[in-house]
C-alpha cells in the first residue's frame with residue numbers, strides 16, 4: 001500500500017523520526033531488490049510535513065531506546081557475520097544499518113576513534129563497537145570477551161547480530177559452564193537479530209505473530225528486524241542444554257586455502273573437537289533433520305542459499321535411512337522416563353520454536369518465548385512418506401497427528417509431545433549416521449553414545465522482540 005510519502009509503501013517503512021527545523025518528519029524505508037544472481041538493499045529517507053496518527057503510532061521513535069545507548073552501564077556492539085546465509089551481512093551493514101544508525105546519531109566507535117581520537121572502548125552514548133567476522137571462531141571469541149568483565153562490575157551489553165541462527169548459538173555458548181560467565185550477571189547480554197542467515201528459525205518464530213498481524217501485506221524479515229531493533233523490548237530467551245556422552249565431538253569444516261572462496265571437496269578440512277555439552281534455543285535433532293543440516297553445510301551447497309536443503313533432501317530421501325536408536329522421553333509431569341516403542345527412527349527433533357524456516361512450521365503449538373520443549377518424531381518410513389510429512393509441515397504444520405498403516409499392518413503416526421527431557425542413544429555403526437544437530441551445530445556421537453536434551457531454568461541471553469510480545 002502506498003503512503004502519502006512519495007512512492008514509499010507502508011510495508012517498507014522502518015521508522016519515522018520527528019524533525020524540528022522545518023518541523024515535520026523523516027520517514028526511513030528499506031527497498032530490497034533481488035535477481036537470480038544478486039540481492040541489493042536501498043535505505044531511503046523521505047521528508048513529510050504531516051503524517052497520519054496511525055503511521056506515527058506504528059513507526060515514530062521519540063528517542064533512541066535505552067538499550068541502544070552506550071553508557072558506563074551499557075555497551076552496544078554490532079557483529080557482522082560475513083559468511084551467514086549467502087554472504088550479504090556486510091552489504092546490509094554498509095548500505096542500511098550503518099547509515100540508518102548514523103542518521104539517528106549513532107556511529108561505530110572505530111569511526112569516532114579515527115575522527116575524534118577516542119579509544120575503541122569508548123562509553124560515548126552515541127557509539128557502538130563494530131566486529132566484522134574474519135573466521136569461524138570470531139563470534140565465539142567475541143562472546144567470550146563479553147564475559148570477561150570483573151564479576152559484579154560488568155556493564156550490560158546489547159549485541160546487534162547480523163547473522164542467522166548460528167550467530168545466536170555461538171553467543172549462547174560463549175561461556176564455559178561453571179566459569180561464572182553469564183550466570184553471575186543480573187542481566188545477560190541482549191541480542192537483537194537482523195536475519196541474514198539461511199533459515200533464521202529463531203527470528204521467524206519470534207516474529208510469527210507479527211507477520212500474521214500484517215495479514216496479506218508482505219513485510220520483509222529485514223524490515224521487521226529493523227523495526228524491532230528500534231522499537232522493541234528485551235525478554236529472557238528460553239533455552240535448553242544438550243549433554244553428550246564421552247567420545248562425542250563437534251564437527252566443523254575449514255578451507256585449507258583461505259583465499260579460495262569456493263574450494264573443491266579436497267580443499268576442505270574436517271575438524272573434530274571433543275565436546276560435552278552445548279546450549280541451544282531452537283532445535284536438537286537426530287535423523288533426517290540433522291543429516292540434512294550436516295550434509296548441506298559445504299561451501300559448494302552454501303552458494304545456493306536455502307535451496308541447498310532441498311537439493312540434499314532429494315538425495316537423502318532416495319536413501320531413506322532407518323536410524324537404529326532408542327529414544328527415552330520424560331514428560332513435563334515429571335513421571336518416570338518412557339522409551340518410545342520403536343528401535344528404528346527416521347526423525348527425532350526437539351524444539352523450542354515453531355518454525356525452522358519462515359514457511360516450515362515444525363511445531364505449530366510453540367509460541368514465542370513460551371519456554372516449552374516439544375518433540376516431533378516418527379519411525380522408519382519410505383523416502384516418499386518422509387517427503388509427504390515434510391510437505392505438510394510446509395503447509396502450516398499439518399504433519400502433526402498424521403497417521404498411516406505400515407506394510408505389516410501397524411498403525412503409525414507423527415508423534416508430537418511436550419517434554420521436559422529426551423535421551424537419544426545411537427546404535428549405528430557408521431559415523432555418517434551418528435550426527436546430531438544443535439541449532440545448526442553438528443556433533444558426532446560415538447558408537448552407543450547418547451545425547452540428553454533438557455530445558456534450562458536460567459536464561460543465558462536476553463532477546464529483543466516486538467513490543468507486543470510478553471514473556472509467557
Ligand SMILES: Nc1ncnc2c1ncn2[C@@H]1O[C@H](COP(=O)(O)OP(=O)(O)OP(=O)(O)O)[C@@H](O)[C@H]1O
Nearest residue numbers: 083084085133134135136164165166197198199200
Ligand atoms: N569469515 C568467516 N569465516 C568462516 N566462518 C564464518 C565467517 N563469518 C561467520 N562465520 C560462521 O558462519 C556461520 C554462519 O552461520 P549462520 O547460522 O549465521 O548462517 P546460516 O547457517 O546461513 O543460517 P541459519 O543457521 O539461520 O540457517 C556461523 O557459524 C559463523 O560463525
